[in-house]
Amino acid sequence: MVVPINLRVGFGSISGEKANKIVQSNRPALSWGGYSDAENDFQTAYHVVIRCEDEIYWDSGAQKSAESAVPYMGKTLPTGKRVDYSLRIAGNDGQFSAWKSDYFYCGEFVELPPAKWICCPEDREGVPVCFRREFTVRKKIKEAAVFVSGIGYSEVTLNGRRLDDTFLNPAVSDYTKTCYYTVTPEIERYLQQGKNCLGITVADGWRRNSGEYLKIYNHTPEFFGTPCLWAALRITYENNQEAWILSDESWQWCRSGIIKMSLYHGETFDASALVPDWNQAGCADPVSSVKLFDGQLGELRPMALEPIGIYEEVKPVSIHGLGGNRFILDFGKNMAGILRIRLPRNMKKGNQVRLRH
Secondary structure, eight states: OEEEEEEETTTTOSSSSGGEESSSOOOOOEEEEEEEESTTTTOOOOEEEEEEEEEEEEOOEEEEOOSSSEEOOOOOOOOOOOEEEEEEEOTTTBBBBBEEEEEHHHHOSSSSSOOEEEOOOTTTTTEEEEEEEEEEESSSSEEEEEEEEEEEEEEETTTTTTSSSSBBBBOEEEEEEEEEEEEEEOOGOOOOOOOEEEEEEOOGGGGGGOOGGGGGTTTTTOOOOOEEOOOOOOHHHHHHHEEEEEOOOTTTEEEEEEEEETTTTTTOGGGSOOTTTTTTTEEESSEEEEEEEEEEEEEEEOOSOEEEOOOOOOSSEEEEEEESSOEEEOOOOOOOOOOOOOOOTTTTTTTOOOOOO
């Protein structure tokens, strides 16, 4: 018997973690593979069913065909909500296989939310900005999703908690032509009744990365400019009413604990410069109002490629003391990654820890 394998949407894999299941189009192509351990057995028919929230958006019915890629023919799929994709296929004997299912999320909007691009009125190169917006939830939540384009790179929190373990979002592009936004669905567990806070840190990334290397090109790239933010948080209540939290003039900003950073030269973090609980509701420390970004940026599009994430944790295979409180940590392999270190609680203000890798 022929059985379906490798369900794909928009000709991309939707296997693995939720962050890998974002597709750009809300009318995507659907494709799959087939496998049989019988000789000369091949697909002779297929049957596709697409559902969202228990509603069938498209049922192809049983179709006699050897095609393994078909256009989606149902109504426009919703943005940022789970879409279930089920498939069965038949072989030479005409018998259908068991259903194979997976799911994905569409990133494309029929009409973009009317969020605005915002930036810090006291912009400083190499110093990230923390943007924040408090809001209140008074009804039971059905689901929530957030859409963020923080260029160069951004990190999103709700009530002080990171929403995933991906990094260096969104994907780099020519920001004068395209600005990608991340799609993070099913975040309702991070919200609470009463006051909440959406916090987003935006760093220079490739939006502004000055250095000696630019002399090679004899010009500054056109997509360099002020780091800025576009964000839209959608909350769907149990009565199916929607509420949107959109980036605009009502947002606030403050500095992060990172006082200097560069893609090529690392970062300097000063714990005394961090505003405590800046991404929590009711933050009492001083924050300031943002301003609207008045420059030209490209088209907003959903980021559908696989993000950078944590795929392995590696511990040092050896530690060599060099004297003078200096150590070499050997991880036993060449890799790209970030360091995590636990510092003692009795460190005094002004103590420095330097990591080079």
